Amino acid sequence: MKKRKIVYVIYAALTAAILLLARKHFFELKGSALDLVNTGFCTYSVRDQVLTWNLLFFDWVSVMLPRLDLAGIEPFLLTRHPSRKQCALLRLKRSWPCLAILLVIHLIYWPGSWLAAGSLVLLFAAAAGMTLYQRRYLDGIKESVWVFAAFVLLRLLITLLFKI
Numbered sequence: 001m002k003k004r005k006i007v008y009v010i011y012a013a014l015t016a017a018i019l020l021l022a023r024k025h026f027f028e029l030k031g032s033a034l035d036l037v038n039t040g041f042c043t044y045s046v047r048d049q050v051l052t053w054n055l056l057f058f059d060w061v062s063v064m065l066p067r068l069d070l071a072g073i074e075p076f077l078l079t080r081h082p083s084r085k086q087c088a089l090l091r092l093k094r095s096w097p098c099l100a101i102l103l104v105i106h107l108i109y110w111p112g113s114w115l116a117a118g119s120l121v122l123l124f125a126a127a128a129g130m131t132l133y134q135r136r137y138l139d140g141i142k143e144s145v146w147v148f149a150a151f152v153l154l155r156l157l158i159t160l161l162f163k164i
Helices: 002-025 032-039 046-072 074-080 084-108 114-132 140-163
Strands: none
Touching (some): 002 046, 032 114, 032 140, 046 084, 046 114, 084 114
């Protein structure tokens, strides 16, 4: 469990370094293009698409890591029958580092527009909701596909909002 979190922090640091370098060296990434790379699907160039898919994969990992961690304590939750408040606090305690890192990574590419702020809040709320809500008795593969599909649909919705 600790090894997974260390690898996640290293992955987050590499993603942050890539995003900082891209923001510094890719001068044409401004305004709505920057918003689309951050929270939507950018189709301007292959380079921007790679950044978009890297952030999508990072979002997925940031949600799946706490979900896998919480799946390990699922038998405890089934046998002890804690209250909903206790379950929520336990899940929040185990998932807040990943959610904080997710927010920091996305704030690197936040250009400051209101639409970008709204899409970032929507993305973070979806990530927090998917992290804290555990569907019982789902296989790991079905669960990971469900989370990935939710992120793809959310990014498509945000892309449509930016195109309007």
